[in-house]
Amino acid sequence: MTAADPVIEIEDAYTAYEGADRPTLQGITLSIRRGEFVVVGGPNGAGKTTLLETINGMLPITHGRVCVCGYNVKGDGVPVRCRVGYLLQNFSFDPLTPFTVGEVVMMGRYGKIGLFRKPGPEDREAVFRSLTLLGISDLADRPIGQLSGGQQQKVLLAQNLARNPEILLLDEPFSNLDIFSREAINRLLSRLAGEGVTVVLVSHAFDDLPDRPVRVVVMMDGRIVLDRESAPGSVAAVIRGASGIHA
């Protein structure tokens, strides 16, 4: 697959949550190439998280086609999810959660390892590498429930990086993070995009976006209302303009 080939292809897709009266995403068409850095914006309830979960094959597609990494998501989402990292928004863990940071990061590889097989040296190496990338290797043996919200956020990001994803779907990755961590993660995401990892990011913290041109996709009421390249520093203005929201 070359850099010009799309890794995410969505054609006229409609998706709905179970029991919902109407589709949450309506007639979405989107093509994202390998190594692209895409920022998805829009008001609350616009369908941003739904778009990420549709790409990841976690929602039923009622109409249209979603192809990710060459797999049709509608048929079987599991091979897709083994290749795609998805950081969910607003997670916090009970202090008594009986898992250490190392165990949680290793979970990111479980889909790749497959049923009835144990993690091997390659998996442990991937876990160590992603912990080091996030600067949290010293927390490996700590129970996750005893960490701060920001540290837990980094652990979940490390979990996603541990499976060497071709695509990273990030839902509010900067929530709970201090300014130094935001800058470090921005640098990391820019580097990953440069190495060919496709990054699709939903965020409301537009001041913390990387210092590089990004593709901005704005959503309203389950539809894409704008899709264009944007210079660094102007993402917030582009999204506000497209959403009809003025400061």
Add this chain to the structure above:
Amino acid sequence: MLEFIIQNNIVCHAVEAMLFASVACAILGVIITQIQISSIGFTMAHAAFAGAAFGMFLSLNATLCAIAGGVLVAFLIGPLSDKARVSPDTALGLLFGISMAIAIFFIAYMQTLGRGFSAMGLLFGDVVSLYREEVYLLAVICIVAILFVAVLYKEICGIIFNKKIAESVGIRVRPIYYAMLFVIALTVALCLPIIGGLLLYVWLVTPAAIALQFCYRLSSMFILAPVVAAAISVSGALAGLEYALPVAPLTAVLFSLVFVVAVALSPKRRVTFRKS
């Protein structure tokens, strides 16, 4: 199996049954408490109870009917909450109520027919009148529970950690979750005649709750919970038979006492501060 240590056949069968039942319940109890589906275990226990009461009324095999009751509830929870548009909690409440109503109806009806005593054994358990085959069946379910956790350990960990995250990393959550419910239903149904429908919940929840007081890792919980459950259950069986006390209720009280001591001794509640 343990005849070389315990010569008395009745005591030997009782100890073996309590050992296997407690280990199976404790292992699955770790999953139940950590996924926070204790109410599913509770409802399954009562559905198995209703199934057994129904089976006794029709002079069918009570154990098979108990298994059918537990499994039926396991597979009704999901569809009922989806189709009836109610929360899983409400679905469980409905199934629990229906199970109890069925069980009480048949027990009451059997009492009017003068057959109530045999059904009452299902409420409080009976370790004295066990056949060798029943003990073997418990040994089998104990091995099934251990193998289930050993073989699917990483998938179970993922589901316990968070079902949505587990799905997002590529674990096939739904079939494993249903397999989990099936093994729980099977275990609950087979343990019902020994422990009793009213006390089974203690075996499912308390060992895991005791282990959680000391363990920071799930793997440690899967070892400590069955060890504690086996020790308490065997002690309860021996003490109950020695002093002619009801075995299952006595063991349930022992579980509760150990839990209180565990909470008091738990390092997780200790606050330590050292000034350097």
